[in-house]
Amino acid sequence: MKKLGFGMMRLPLLQSEDVSSVNEEEVNKMVDTFIANGFTYFDTAYMYHAKESEKIVNRCLVKRYPRDVYTLATKLPTMFLTSENDNLKFFNEQLEKCGVSYFDYYLLHNLNVDNYSKAEKYNSFAFCKQMKAEGKIKHLGFSFHGLSKDLNKILEKHADDVEFVQLQINYIDWNNPNVESRLCYETVKKYGKKIIVMEPIKGGALANLPEKASKILREYDDTKSIASYAIRFAASLDDVMVVLSGMSNMAQLEDNISYMKDFVPLDNKEFNMLLSLVDIINEANSIACTSCNYCIDKCPKHICIPEYFKLYNNGRSHLGKSFNNLKPEYEKLSLNHGLASSCIKCKQCERMCPQHLEITKYLEEVAKAFEN
Ligand code: SF4
Ligand code: SF4
Structure with missing residues (x-):
């Protein structure tokens, strides 16, 4: 094979x-x-x-x-x-x-x-x-x-x-x-x-x-x-x-x-x-999310966790786009999903994450970057 x-x-x-x-x-x-x-x-x-x-x-x-x-x-x-x-x-x-x-x-x-x-x-x-x-x-x-x-x-x-x-x-x-x-x-x-x-x-x-x-x-x-x-x-x-x-x-x-x-x-x-x-x-890569989507099904706030993390990493990385440049993309995503700041820290997502990421902590970072 x-x-x-x-x-x-x-x-x-x-x-x-x-x-x-x-x-x-x-x-x-x-x-x-x-x-x-x-x-x-x-x-x-x-x-x-x-x-x-x-x-x-x-x-x-x-x-x-x-x-x-x-x-x-x-x-x-x-x-x-x-x-x-x-x-x-x-x-x-x-x-x-x-x-x-x-x-x-x-x-x-x-x-x-x-x-x-x-x-x-x-x-x-x-x-x-x-x-x-x-x-x-x-x-x-x-x-x-x-x-x-x-x-x-x-x-x-x-x-x-x-x-x-x-x-x-x-x-x-x-x-x-x-x-x-x-x-x-x-x-x-x-x-x-x-x-x-x-x-x-x-x-x-x-x-x-x-x-x-x-x-x-x-x-x-x-x-x-x-x-x-x-x-x-x-x-x-x-x-x-x-x-x-x-x-x-x-x-x-x-x-x-x-x-x-x-x-x-x-x-x-x-x-x-x-x-x-x-x-x-x-x-260069701050959040080691693989976009596997395992975490999203159980989120009561319908937060699009991997998309927010990808945007956040882009803002911090070599792609040269700052958080401000990426804010319209964040706002567009949040029209159909909960904001990062709407997380109630129930941690259902963290139990599903195969990368063992502290999702709730990273969402606070995402909110700070895109919601002020
Ligand atoms: S901790 Fe936050 S992001 Fe994770 S499932 Fe609960 S509400 Fe959703
Ligand atoms: S489960 Fe973990 S690695 Fe997979 S998309 Fe969610 S945050 Fe990223």
Whole structure:
């Protein structure tokens, strides 16, 4: 299998603020190009694109290609489980939404401490093993965004149940103590499991570097895109089976294909060059939000958290737009969403955030920047 996977969580949109308004005509073309170039792995989840992603997979992939042309991964929404019966309820709903009779790869989604305890309480591992025995799951794993000690606890108990683990791995988080990409990677390797990589470009942040960091990469080789280094960093690691990229347009897809079709791993010098950029990038990017949208569903004030964070980062970063220049954009967003200052600090969003961001604290910064 080629090492690039098509992540179906950042698909092209018809209206930028509405994550359910996916441009399916464009997705069809992207799927066609991806498959025509020999790539096969598609990754979706129950909650992506306001719960529309699995239906889009059905229309843009499943109905248009024979079942043996692609492999499909989706995930049990552990965060929404309220009873043991929910395992089957969600699973059947997902089969129907995707229009398939089995999943090639099935993951227990985002096993942070809360979700893992739900998965244990409602016997989700046993349920998934049963689905595997019935041939409805070909390969079983889980995705994980937490710290290595918690990952070790899960694997201590369930190593025999799973074949792979999906981890957030990118060069900016490799030694980040809040993400522990390297330690999590080493933990999975210790148990001899395969690894699928998510967020290799950290929600786009590593495709759009501060000028000082971009210059270093351009001077090294100006024929390669900035994003290509991030994808290749993850794909170069031993035992990485596939690297997911949430591609949002044809240009990104074609760029990814250009270097992943005949993949060449990074050498040591390149690997270390990327790690040397981390301080420069961290200095410029103030809020490490990946725009995954996991936080927005439960917000009682309908605050568009990732959009506000993106605007705030733009105001502080290399893009040269000050907060004042960006204020009209903030005001436009707030017409249909709560203001940053309307946050009541219920912290429901923080419990969902795979990056463990102090969202409420950052929203105070956003309000200070745009609301005075
Ligand atoms: S803490 Fe604020 S932003 Fe987060 S869910 Fe509650 S109201 Fe929304
Ligand atoms: S704040 Fe966290 S959960 Fe929300 S979009 Fe950003 S990374 Fe995702």
